[in-house]
Amino acid sequence: MKAVVFHQHGGPEVLKYQEVPSPTTAPGKVLVQVKAAALNRLDLFVREGWPGLKLQLPHIPGADASGVVLQVGDGVDQVAPGDRVAINPTISCDRCAYCLRGKHNLCVQHSILGEFEPGTYAEQIVVPAANVVQLPHHVTHAEAAAFSLVGITAWQMLITRGRVQPGEDVLIVGAGGGVNSAAIQIAKLAGARVFVVGSNAAKLSAAEALGADVLIDREKEDWPKAVFRLTGKRGVDVVVDNVGQASWMGSIRALRPGGRLLVVGTTSGPHFDLDIRYIFAKQMAILGSTMGSRSDYATVIQMLFDGRLRAVIGAQLPLSEGRQAQELLAGGTVYGKIVLGVDS
Numbered sequence: 001m002k003a004v005v006f007h008q009h010g011g012p013e014v015l016k017y018q019e020v021p022s023p024t025t026a027p028g029k030v031l032v033q034v035k036a037a038a039l040n041r042l043d044l045f046v047r048e049g050w051p052g053l054k055l056q057l058p059h060i061p062g063a064d065a066s067g068v069v070l071q072v073g074d075g076v077d078q079v080a081p082g083d084r085v086a087i088n089p090t091i092s093c094d095r096c097a098y099c100l101r102g103k104h105n106l107c108v109q110h111s112i113l114g115e116f117e118p119g120t121y122a123e124q125i126v127v128p129a130a131n132v133v134q135l136p137h138h139v140t141h142a143e144a145a146a147f148s149l150v151g152i153t154a155w156q157m158l159i160t161r162g163r164v165q166p167g168e169d170v171l172i173v174g175a176g177g178g179v180n181s182a183a184i185q186i187a188k189l190a191g192a193r194v195f196v197v198g199s200n201a202a203k204l205s206a207a208e209a210l211g212a213d214v215l216i217d218r219e220k221e222d223w224p225k226a227v228f229r230l231t232g233k234r235g236v237d238v239v240v241d242n243v244g245q246a247s248w249m250g251s252i253r254a255l256r257p258g259g260r261l262l263v264v265g266t267t268s269g270p271h272f273d274l275d276i277r278y279i280f281a282k283q284m285a286i287l288g289s290t291m292g293s294r295s296d297y298a299t300v301i302q303m304l305f306d307g308r309l310r311a312v313i314g315a316q317l318p319l320s321e322g323r324q325a326q327e328l329l330a331g332g333t334v335y336g337k338i339v340l341g342v343d344s
């Protein structure tokens, strides 16, 4: 089969589109013909590598995909060849105490598809049968691929971890990005008033189209001060900040006393010098989150199927252009998910 692979860590130039051995199915697993694969920042981090990361090379990146079942392994009866499926990108052992309690993303062997094992930038992939969900015909493969990782991530962050309540004020820092696009919609569905801080009018109007109630242009005003003013000097109940280093001070200022700061990532850098007095004086909670349980995935993907949430797709390229797709993602100019279409 054809796949996008890298033989060494580095910049986008290490990505090659080439012939690789096709995967074979195994008991409890399914072989899926990939129809669409979506990009995530994780793919860039894996390609660049980090200290201690030991991958079997060449490595196929990619966490998100949707496709058609080609073969099923022994013991698999929930899907059959020919079924259209969406893929949950959370990989877990299914045996540890956390998995047995349904907390798959706390699994001692938790990982993400394409992180430590072969990913989705390929014509075929083998995944555990428990990771596939039947995809209804009215939902496209591109939509399912574009929604899966950001959907499960935003759902667990806001609902399972953040426990957002009707009537609360939720501030989302950054109008672009897949997780934020899902987070705006989910916070709105949860009954919150949604504030979005963005860097330009186009991104803010896209956020408004997804349901954002209050738009703040950070190029035009000091945004924590604007939040203070717009909430009657109170601050918001919840801040979602995956920008990190560059914005955390503003996010802490924008929180009300007793507020929650939710974090699933950091696009501007991981280090932040935090004055610990803010944590207790403001009685704030910092809640980290990553991926979600199988139940979180089932819930959020059903909402996509029901049309209550939607995928935001910014660009579609053929699989052979995996390198160009990653360059587009790194450039940050595309609003919405970048999807690789696999035609074969």
Ligand SMILES: [Zn+2]
Residues within 6 Å of the ligand: 092, 093, 094, 095, 096, 097, 098, 099, 100, 106, 107, 108, 109
């Ligand atoms: Zn486990």
